[in-house]
Amino acid sequence: MKGQAAITEYFVLIFLIAMIAVIAVIMVFGFQMLGTGAEKANARERNALFIAEGILSSGALNSPQFPKGSVLDDSRLTAASCADLWSLLGEGWHAEVRVLRDRSACDGVQAWLKTKCLADLRKAEGAVCTDQSYPSCSVWRICEKKAGMIFFSVPVSVYRKMNGTMDLGVLTVGLE
Amino acid sequence: MISAFDIFRIVIGVIVFIFVITFFLRFADMYSGTASSGKAMEAVNAFEDTAQEVYASGNPSSFSGFQGFRTLAYDPPKIMYDSGQKTLAVPTLLVPSTGKLYLESRCSEFGWFSFCWVYAFPEGMRILFTFVDDSPASRQLARQALYYLPDSAQYGFCSSGEARAGGKADFISFLSGPPGAPHQPCNATLPQYTRVIAIAPLPGLPPGSAADLVVDTGAGLALEGGPDGAAANFTGPVELAVLVTGGKKALDYIKQRMSKEVTVSARIMMDRTRLVSQKMVALNRQPCVECATPFPEACGWTDSGGRQHASAAYEAFGDSLDALARPGDIWRALNGTAQAYGLLESEGCE
Numbered sequence: 001m002k003g004q005a006a007i008t009e010y011f012v013l014i015f016l017i018a019m020i021a022v023i024a025v026i027m028v029f030g031f032q033m034l035g036t037g038a039e040k041a042n043a044r045e046r047n048a049l050f051i052a053e054g055i056l057s058s059g060a061l062n063s064p065q066f067p068k069g070s071v072l073d074d075s076r077l078t079a080a081s082c083a084d085l086w087s088l089l090g091e092g093w094h095a096e097v098r099v100l101r102d103r104s105a106c107d108g109v110q111a112w113l114k115t116k117c118l119a120d121l122r123k124a125e126g127a128v129c130t131d132q133s134y135p136s137c138s139v140w141r142i143c144e145k146k147a148g149m150i151f152f153s154v155p156v157s158v159y160r161k162m163n164g165t166m167d168l169g170v171l172t173v174g175l176e
Numbered sequence: 177m178i179s180a181f182d183i184f185r186i187v188i189g190v191i192v193f194i195f196v197i198t199f200f201l202r203f204a205d206m207y208s209g210t211a212s213s214g215k216a217m218e219a220v221n222a223f224e225d226t227a228q229e230v231y232a233s234g235n236p237s238s239f240s241g242f243q244g245f246r247t248l249a250y251d252p253p254k255i256m257y258d259s260g261q262k263t264l265a266v267p268t269l270l271v272p273s274t275g276k277l278y279l280e281s282r283c284s285e286f287g288w289f290s291f292c293w294v295y296a297f298p299e300g301m302r303i304l305f306t307f308v309d310d311s312p313a314s315r316q317l318a319r320q321a322l323y324y325l326p327d328s329a330q331y332g333f334c335s336s337g338e339a340r341a342g343g344k345a346d347f348i349s350f351l352s353g354p355p356g357a358p359h360q361p362c363n364a365t366l367p368q369y370t371r372v373i374a375i376a377p378l379p380g381l382p383p384g385s386a387a388d389l390v391v392d393t394g395a396g397l398a399l400e401g402g403p404d405g406a407a408a409n410f411t412g413p414v415e416l417a418v419l420v421t422g423g424k425k426a427l428d429y430i431k432q433r434m435s436k437e438v439t440v441s442a443r444i445m446m447d448r449t450r451l452v453s454q455k456m457v458a459l460n461r462q463p464c465v466e467c468a469t470p471f472p473e474a475c476g477w478t479d480s481g482g483r484q485h486a487s488a489a490y491e492a493f494g495d496s497l498d499a500l501a502r503p504g505d506i507w508r509a510l511n512g513t514a515q516a517y518g519l520l521e522s523e524g525c526e
Contacts, residue, residue, distance in 0.1 A: 010185065014192055021196065025203060032207075032214075039218070046225055050265070053232035059290040060441045064517075064526065075455075079448035084440045090265055131451060135459075162455060 047090075048152040048175040054089040055171060056156065061085075063159040072097060072169070075161040078134045082143035094145045094174040099138040099158050099167045135162040138169075149174035213259035216245065220255060220262050226279055227294045231266040236280045236328065239296070248272045252422065252429035266294055267433045269422040271369065273298035280326040284414045286510050287517040288493075289441045291434045295326040295421060301369040302341045303420060304334040306362045306387065308376035310355040314393050317375060317416070319351050324417035334362035334372055362386060373420055389420060400424050412507050435506060442500045442513075449497070453490035489525050492516055 055061060056070045061080060063073040077097060086093075106117035129137035151174045158169045219241035226239045242248055242257075249256045250270040253263050264270075270277075276299040283292040303325065307314050322331065322344060332341030333350075339362065341347075362372055363386070374387035377394070390399040398416075399405045400423050408424040410416050418430045496516035499509040520526050 006181065007184075010188070014188075017192070017196065021199065028207060036214075039214075043221065046221075050225075050228045050232070053228070057232045057234075059288070060444045064287055064521075073448075075448050075452050076444060079451050080444045081447075084444055087440050088437060134451065134455065161452060162459060 044150055044175055045152065048093070048150060048173050051089055051093050051095070051175065052152055052154050052171060052173045055085075055095060055173070056154070058085075058088065060088065063161075065159065071157045071159050071166070072171075073159050073161060074129070074135065074140075077140040077142075077158075078129045078131065078137075080142065085142055092176045093143060094149060095142040096145075096172045096174075097140040097142075097156065097158065097169050098172070099169040101138070135160065138167075145174055146176060149176055151175075216258050217260065217262075219245070220257055220260075223255070223277075223296075224262065224264055227264060227268050227296060228266050230279045230281050231268075231292060231294050234281050234283075234292075236278065238299075239277045239279060240275070242272075242274045242277070245274050248274060252426050253433075267292070267430060268294045268296055269418060269426050269430070271297040271301060271421065273369065275299060278326070278328045280328060282324050282326070282417075284324070286514040287521065288445055288513065289438065289510070291437055293418075293430060293433075297326060297329060297421065298369045300330065300367070302330045302332065302339075302367065302371070304332050304339055304341060304362070304366070304370060304372050306334045306359065306372060306374045307355075308359045308374060309393060310359065311393070312355075314375040315351045315355075317391065317393060317413075318373075319348060320413035321416040321420055322348060322351075324414050325420065334364055334366075336360035336362070337364045339364040339366055339370075371420065389423070391416065391419075411505060414507075438500055438506065438510065442497045446494055446497050449490045449494045453494075456490075489520050493520050 055072070061072055061076045063071045063076075065071070085095075101121045106114050106121060109117045126139060127133055127137040128139045128141060129135075151172055153170055153172045156169050156171045158167045159165075160167055222241050223239055226237050229235075230237050246258050247256070250272050252270075253268065254261050255264060255270065255272075277296050278299060278301075279294055279296045281292050281294045283290045305318050307318075325331075325344070327344050329344070330341040331344050331347035332339065333347075334340075362374075366372070371389070372387045374390045375393060376390055377392065388401065390405070392398065396410050398408050398410060398419055400408060400419075406424055408419060408427055410419050410427065415427055415431070419427045422430075493513070493516045496509075496513045499512055500506070502509070517526070
């Protein structure tokens with residue numbers, strides 16, 4: 001009887017040691033997985049930043065009047081296709097350039113007309129550029145936006161080729 | 177007196193001990209492998225980030241993350257290391273080293289298009305020239321290639337047992353001077369990361385000479401690894417600079433990468449040229465600028481009122497882009513487009 005109890009006690013001890021070992025292994029791998037997940041998220045963010053930098057420095061999209069880049073030419077943005085830019089900068093991303101209109105244009109408008117003025121401004125801001133709508137447009141969408149993308153935005157200057165003026169805009173890059 | 181139960185406990189104890197020790201040793205081995213390959217991957221990712229930053233910004237940088245790597249090789253565009261490989265996204269010419277690396281970018285500009293690449297080379301890399309025929313043509317060839325070579329490397333010449341290297345500016349001023357002493361084969365003891373470039377009228381070097389690359393003075397031909405090495409054809413100073421730093425493999429990669437970028441950029445530019453010329457007509461913005469001369473025919477593209485037609489100017493540029501699609505010398509075609517684009521710019525259309 002005493003011998004049986006000792007054997008049971010012995011096996012319980014072995015079981016506990018094995019459990020501790022398994023828990024230790026799970027914890028170590030868990031930390032590793034967390035680290036890998038964080039690294040993956042960092043890599044996506046870095047990649048989004050690279051795509052944004054690539055768009056801002058690409059000779060295919062920038063106005064050569066500003067040799068250091070960072071000034072997007074609206075006519076080049078209109079002409080560029082998704083397939084072309086994917087083959088230059090890598091696949092799996094979406095970009096949108098949106099020119100911002102100066103809201104102070106509605107400042108002097110009477111209060112009852114201001115809502116309409118701002119709505120018109122928003123409407124003008126939303127016109128997507130195509131061969132037909134160019135140059136009366138303010139949004140360029142390059143490649144399809146997909147669910148689950150992470151987004152990264154930077155302010156950009158957009159050169160309006162037809163008017164010879166410069167507008168302020170926002171470049172948003174989405175990455176799968 | 178040891179009982180049967182004690183013997184049973186000892187046997188089971190030894191079995192469990194061996195099992196636990198084996199398990200932990202195997203686990204530690206696997207974990208250390210995973211951790212070190214993870215670290216190596218992190219270092220390669222960090223290198224790629226630095227290269228991308230240099231490529232996008234044009235600012236030089238340095239990188240020291242490859243310390244402790246047992247193997248590190250570069251087969252453009254793949255970087256191969258202890259536990260894997262990675263394809264670099266930006267055109268990079270890497271001279272692998274586990275020490276400190278310098279990164280610099282260079283671009284070849286054509287107005288409407290520019291092709292940029294990144295050099296990543298070890299601290300203290302030397303590029304030594306040896307002129308078999310120290311003629312103005314040989315020196316001009318070296319000077320042209322130097323323009324596209326990295327600033328932070330050391331440059332010099334090697335003759336007989338003497339190898340001298342210094343800054344790029346000093347070497348350029350040396351090249352501008354009178355020809356030196358008659359050629360002596362380079363047989364100096366050279367430090368690591370030194371490339372000897374012999375500029376010689378082919379068939380090649382005199383006996384007793386050694387060089388990593390023998391460049392023909394006139395025909396755009398180079399022999400890699402000495403007079404009996406593999407032949408590589410190059411066109412212009414950019415391709416020579418790539419050949420000097422990375423060899424034939426790097427040249428093939430850069431040519432292929434550039435051709436792809438030119439094709440895509442030309443396609444975008446063609447569509448854009450068509451769009452701009454159509455819209456200029458539609459929006460009644462025909463002239464780029466008023467023709468400054470009283471003789472309208474002296475201007476490139478004029479109407480009866482002496483005003484230049486933007487659409488005609490853009491059409492001419494579009495025609496020059498067409499040449500890129502035809503087989504032939506891509507550099508010549510690119511220079512043609514640069515000229516046409518320059519005209520467009522000088523006429524105020526761009």
